[in-house]
Amino acid sequence: MLSKPESSKCSDDTEQIVINLPCRLIERAQKYADEHGNSVTGVIIEALDALLGGRTTR
Template sequence: MTDKSDPIKCSDDTEQIVINLPCRLVERVKRYGDEHGNTITGVVIEALDALLGGRTVK
């Protein structure tokens, strides 16, 4: 399958987006972040990067 979407053009290194997650998932993400010295944002960024990059967490 070919990606026909336009490339994302950002004027900065980051772009803010808002997503709504189920409270139970947020609780799990927060607990994971607390246990690994990370923030909710950091955990979500790492998880998306791993998923989209094809990596698996061991």
């Protein structure tokens, strides 16, 4: 896992990172995005936020 020194803070509301995801996962995210009028980026952001925030879909 990558980590930044504690003194490093984002100077903007967003920060770009590059991650490699399995093609099957991206295909599922794209299908979900298409069905819900969203982008793959939006789906990934929402999923990560839900996971880290403790929300579940069940």
